[in-house]
Amino acid sequence: MTVNVALKQQMIERGLTQDELARRMNDALEEITGRPGEVSDRTVRNLLSGKTLRPIGRTCAALERVFGCPVKELGLSPPRSAVPPEDPVLRRTFITATTGTTAAPFVAASRQVGVSDVERLQVGLNRLTALDNHRGGHLALEKAALAGAQQALDLQQYCVSERVRQRLFTIAADYTSRAAWSCIDDRRPDQAQHYLDRSMIYAGMAQDSTAQFSAWNQIAMLARQYRRHTDAVAAGQAAQGLRIARRDPLFASLAHARIAIGQSNRNDKQAALRSLGHAQDALTKAAPAPRPGWIDFYGSAELFAITAIVQERLGMSAEAEASSHRALAIIPERFRRNRALSTVRLALAQLHQGDLDLACATVTDVFDIMQGVEIPGRIRTELSGFQRNVLDCAPKSAHVADLIHRLRPNGS
Structure with a gap:
């Protein structure tokens, strides 16, 4: 036989x-x-x-x-x-x-689906993730992500295997989270909230704690945009309690980092610094392993960038400048949007230490980094915040007029 x-x-x-x-x-x-x-x-x-x-x-x-x-x-x-x-x-x-x-x-x-269909949809999702890392959130990415989610939902109707059906629900959740993230990055929080609600439903149907973690991670970021800082901490804690965070130190580290941001926005200095310490400890324990593409952004560089955010919120501008430099030194080239955001935060830390000329020279690098694409809403918001800070400390500075011009839709 x-x-x-x-x-x-x-x-x-x-x-x-x-x-x-x-x-x-x-x-x-x-x-x-x-x-x-x-x-x-x-x-x-x-x-x-x-x-x-x-x-x-x-x-x-x-x-x-x-x-x-x-x-x-x-x-x-x-x-x-x-x-x-x-x-x-x-x-x-x-x-x-x-x-x-x-x-x-x-x-x-012709309608039965299997593992190869899941893999095909995963390839498309990875491409959207790479596009987001390079360009940031925008309407075309959002629409493409929603189309991918719908394909996954349509295909699961014809599964012969519960395992494949659950994987398709995971794909639908991940695509919908990608659409939500595009809206968060483009500063459209209400639409992002709608997508995250749907993503959480699909992740629950998939019984996939990794997909649930992705949604909670974005809910924490969305709460920050709404200035609901206690909600941001609670979302980070919800992510921290998931099975994937208990099993994989990389996810645990990211959850601690999100909690630290929320705590710093509540001006809870000791708790925020303690959470950053937990995030660093967990990251040192994270070993290489197969993980979904959306979390590729997180590692030492991103933790340095988050540390800079926390330190800046707590009034530790010199420390924030040092953390931003450390982040920029190791952010991979493919994460162009993240590099631009860290550059704005570096400039803000320099400005808060009284070095106006250096800060304004630093912030102009953002326009070079994002050259060729429309600047995403999240970066524009950070740049507008920097501009307001310049107005507060030097209202007659020529740098203000230059920033105003560059931030116009057709100014760069």
Whole structure:
């Protein structure tokens, strides 16, 4: 006996275990005959091991209904014509399926989905993540992310495997989170909130704590935009309590960092610095591992950038300047938007130490970094905040007029 490679590959593609295939075959037989099937996991084992090469008519019909293809494509031989299926209804279904006189059992074939469909959608999601890192949030990215989420939701209607269905819900959650993030980065918080509500639903249906973490991470950032700093801390704590954060120190570190930002915005200095310490400790324990592409931004560089935000909020401008320099020294080139944000924060730390000329020279680098694309709303908001600070300390400075000009829609 030799292993039935064709059947095994089809099961892998659709994410089916032996027990689950047996259940699906019994469901198919009930649909065909009106009576529950009696396929067992032993039947499936015999098919996989090669012990059964020519299954009976009922088994063949069930396999073809589940996989949407002739049994020959599953490495099996159909019953000999001299051996009719046991049931007249089943006989008609089996004969018409194998002769091609009706497409009924095969209609689902072009619509059944499996692991390769999930992987295809994941590739598209990774491309959107790379685009966001380079350009920042914008309307076209938001629309593309929503289209990807809808594809995943449409495909899960035709799954034969619960595992693949859950993975598709994860993909839908991740795409919807990407749309939400585009809105957060573009400073459209109300629309972002709508998408995050949907993303959390999909993540729950997927039973995926990583997708839930992504949503809570963005909810913390959104709360910051709304200036609901206690909510931001609570969102970070919710992320911290998820299974993925307990299992993977990288996620735990990011949760601590989000909590630190919220605490600093509440001017809770000791708690914020303590959370930063926890974030650093957790990050040192994080080992390389397969992770979703959206969290690639987080590492030592991003933690330095977040540390600078916390220190600046707490009035520690010299320390914030040093942290921003450390972040900029190691931010990967592909994270152009993050580099621009850290540059604004570096300029603000310099300004708060009284070095107006140096700060304004630093902030002009942002326009060079983002050259060729429209500056995302989040960066524009940071630049506007820098401009207000310059007005407060030097209202007649020529730097103010230059910033006003550059921040106009067609000014750069």
